[in-house]
Amino acid sequence: MSGRLAGRRAVVTGAARGIGAEIARTFATEGASVAVLDVSAEGAATTAAEVGGTAHVVDLRDVAATRAALEEAVGALGGIDVLVNNAGVLRKAPLLDITTDDWDDMFAVTLRPVLVTTQVAARAMIAAGGGGAIVNMASMAARTGGAGQGHYAAAKAAVVALTRVSALELGGHGIRVNCLCPGFVLTEMGAATRTPEQVAEWTSRSPLGRLGETTDVARTALFLASDDADYLTGQAINVTGGMVM
Structure with missing residues (x-):
């Protein structure tokens, strides 16, 4: 087996579609064994079949079920x-x-769920002798806010803060924790909340003159998960095409 994640075992939450599914595919292509967690049984099964992995259905609002699903995936x-x-x-x-x-x-x-899954995963990593990588998904909204995004921006800003604390506390075990702050990526979820006029306006904000693709985010997640980023922790990396600098 070859690739930047050869022999690694990865769990991706929210991987039934969009960015999560792209991350799962990218990791599998780079040699990782992948477990998919999602509330959608059909979507999780589809992604798992694509990557040759396992599907685990869970509503992340349920703390006990989230712990159990992640423990099942790790097993x-x-x-x-x-x-x-x-x-x-x-x-x-x-x-x-x-x-x-x-x-x-x-x-x-x-x-x-970021707290709950981090606790389960980090305990398993530590029990196995330490080392590992955790990648959290924040958002450009954590940096800039956005009208109509009070609760979303606040939650994503908290993901950034939790990432930093996790990096501080888990670094002694060789566990790196970073997060991504994607800009406007036209996934199914993103497209459902934007008009064509809004899409054109956002596109004009990027010095690169385009919106993000799911592959842009997935490749950055791959970097953070790989040994190429072995001296990187506690970071919140903008994947915004220059919309945030």
Whole structure:
């Protein structure tokens, strides 16, 4: 087996479609064994079949089920070397219209599972002798905010903060923790919240003159998961085509 992740065992959450599915495919192409976690049974099964991995269906709002699903995935892989916390939701609402239920649900899907999965994965990595990489998915919204994104931007900013704390506390075990802050990537989730006019306006903001592709994010996740980034931890890397510098 060859590739930058040859022999590595990776778990990717939210990998039924979009960026998560692209990360799973990229990791598998680079030699990793991949377990897919997602709330969509059909989507998880499809991605798992593509990458020759295993599918584990879980609603990440359920803490106990999340722990159990990740432990099951680690068991299926025979251990874990890489965790990618990609799962999340993107919903928009004016600040004055965000309810506390909206707020709590956003954090329950986008932030809390990062803590739960990190705890499970890090304990397994430490028990195996240490070492490993965790890649969390934040967002450009964590850097710049955005109208209608109060709860989303706050949750993603918290992912950045949790990444830094995790890097500090787990570095002594050889575990690196970093996160990505993608800009506008026209996935199914992103496309559902943007008009053609908005897409054109966002495109004009990038010095590169284009929006992001799922492969742009996946390749950066690959770098962070690989030995090429073995002296990189606690970082929040912008993948924004220059929209944030």
